[in-house]
Amino acid sequence: MPYAIVPPYLLRRVAAAGDHYPTAAAAARRSLRAGAPSEPAPVRPFDPSQSYALPDSPSQPDRRISDAGGTTRLPGRLVRREGERATGDEAVDDAYDGLGDTHRLFDQVYGRDSIDGRGMPLEASVHYGRDYDNAFWDGARMVFGDGDGEVFAGFANSLTVIGHELSHGVVEHTARLRYEYQSGALNEHVADVFGSLVEQYARGQSAETASWLVGAEVFTDAVEGRALRSMLEPGTAYDDDVLGRDPQPAHFDDFIDTDEDNGGVHLNSGIPNRAFALAARAAGGFAWEGVGRVWYDVLVSGELAENAKFAAFADLTIAAAVRRYGVGSAIAAAVRSGWETVGVPVAAAEPAR
Amino acid sequence: MDVVVVRSGGLAGLRTEWRVDVGAQPDADEWDGLLRSLPWRTATSTAPTPDRYVYRISCASHEATLGEGQLTGPWRSLVDRVQQTVEPTRRSRPPARPRSR
Numbered sequence: 001m002p003y004a005i006v007p008p009y010l011l012r013r014v015a016a017a018g019d020h021y022p023t024a025a026a027a028a029r030r031s032l033r034a035g036a037p038s039e040p041a042p043v044r045p046f047d048p049s050q051s052y053a054l055p056d057s058p059s060q061p062d063r064r065i066s067d068a069g070g071t072t073r074l075p076g077r078l079v080r081r082e083g084e085r086a087t088g089d090e091a092v093d094d095a096y097d098g099l100g101d102t103h104r105l106f107d108q109v110y111g112r113d114s115i116d117g118r119g120m121p122l123e124a125s126v127h128y129g130r131d132y133d134n135a136f137w138d139g140a141r142m143v144f145g146d147g148d149g150e151v152f153a154g155f156a157n158s159l160t161v162i163g164h165e166l167s168h169g170v171v172e173h174t175a176r177l178r179y180e181y182q183s184g185a186l187n188e189h190v191a192d193v194f195g196s197l198v199e200q201y202a203r204g205q206s207a208e209t210a211s212w213l214v215g216a217e218v219f220t221d222a223v224e225g226r227a228l229r230s231m232l233e234p235g236t237a238y239d240d241d242v243l244g245r246d247p248q249p250a251h252f253d254d255f256i257d258t259d260e261d262n263g264g265v266h267l268n269s270g271i272p273n274r275a276f277a278l279a280a281r282a283a284g285g286f287a288w289e290g291v292g293r294v295w296y297d298v299l300v301s302g303e304l305a306e307n308a309k310f311a312a313f314a315d316l317t318i319a320a321a322v323r324r325y326g327v328g329s330a331i332a333a334a335v336r337s338g339w340e341t342v343g344v345p346v347a348a349a350e351p352a353r
Numbered sequence: 354m355d356v357v358v359v360r361s362g363g364l365a366g367l368r369t370e371w372r373v374d375v376g377a378q379p380d381a382d383e384w385d386g387l388l389r390s391l392p393w394r395t396a397t398s399t400a401p402t403p404d405r406y407v408y409r410i411s412c413a414s415h416e417a418t419l420g421e422g423q424l425t426g427p428w429r430s431l432v433d434r435v436q437q438t439v440e441p442t443r444r445s446r447p448p449a450r451p452r453s454r
């Protein structure tokens with residue numbers, strides 16, 4: 001990739017020359033966003049009002065939506081490709097739009113072109129199975145059920161769910177967190193973080209105004225609940241006669257020790273979820289900047305072990321916040337305080353110089 | 354004798370349990386045949402896939418944990434039959450278990 005070689009000052013100059021060299025300028029702007037690995041990350045005070053993202057998007061998504069037609073055979077019939085008109089099938093068109101929003105966050109904010117960073121097609125199948133109450137990432141595509149109509153109303157209509165599934169793909173192409181026990185809960189956590197950030201970015205919401213809910217659209221009106229999960233207040237998303245109560249713990253003391261759900265990956269993710277939401281709210285401004293950028297740094301750093309536990313992940317986020325924003329920065333303090341509030345042990349602070 | 358199916362995981366992380374008292378079924382012989390045909394000993398769970406269901410199936414001293422993608426053949430027949438026979442009970446939180454340490 002060119003950004004490893006071209007010095008940043010030159011990239012900045014090329015980026016500014018958009019009128020004369022539009023393609024090169026766009027590529028240079030993208031490289032600047034991606035950040036040159038050889039260049040030490042700038043230490044600068046965090047300004048919540050300042051968006052570091054650049055306005056245009058040089059990379060385009062390559063979306064392919066298929067219709068499984070109520071079967072469990074994948075991918076099903078290809079019904080909408082990139083640039084094609086809306087089909088009128090809500091699930092198809094919602095998936096298409098949601099994949100576009102997800103691509104936009106990763107591309108414009110983190111300089112990542114698609115799941116693999118190299119423009120991989122974004123594939124989804126909708127209408128999977130009969131009364132299927134789930135959505136998943138199968139390693140190649142996102143798959144969405146229509147729900148049973150009684151408890152679940154469908155999944156493709158939820159932008160946070162689409163962002164969540166696609167983020168599993170990003171994890172698979174970066175940190176490869178093993179999908180069981182604590183590392184699995186971190187995998188789930190990262191998918192919730194970027195799923196939520198996709199929605200916040202698309203709606204222009206600050207950390208203060210964001211709902212911090214994942215899957216707010218999936219339940220029918222009959223269910224007593226706001227969403228599948230609340231990142232800010234784990235354990236409070238639903239309390240329903242049929243579903244029971246949201247089981248997510250909000251503190252490390254309440255960690256659930258189980259072999260079910262691959263070691264409680266969808267349960268214990270509540271703990272890091274709350275740490276992230278608290279850190280983002282303490283930092284203020286847009287969560288995809290600041291704290292979101294720190295989390296993305298950790299994901300692509302190569303330092304995160306596939307079997308990482310919460311404490312190791314927490315330490316890496318604090319180190320990444322210090323690297324990007326400085327030892328005494330508000331972001332580093334917010335990240336540390338988030339982990340401390342949920343009881344995840346972190347390394348002692350370096351004294352600020 | 355009870356056959357118990359516990360489905361956990363999925364995007365929502367909900368836990369659902371089905372329990373059938375095989376002896377009380379009018380077609381108990383058919384249930385017996387189906388349970389005998391299951392490859393209990395060779396069932397091993399594969400690497401988990403994000404947000405897919407996990408099934409734990411148990412009967413007497415037998416137990417198998419299978420990913421959704423592995424639920425084929427006689428396993429699928431059994432789970433379908435169990436789900437058609439009884440209403441599920443949902444309990445969002447897994448039962449507490451003694452610490453192994």
Ligand SMILES: [Zn+2]
Nearest residue numbers: 188191403404
């Ligand atoms: Zn997930």
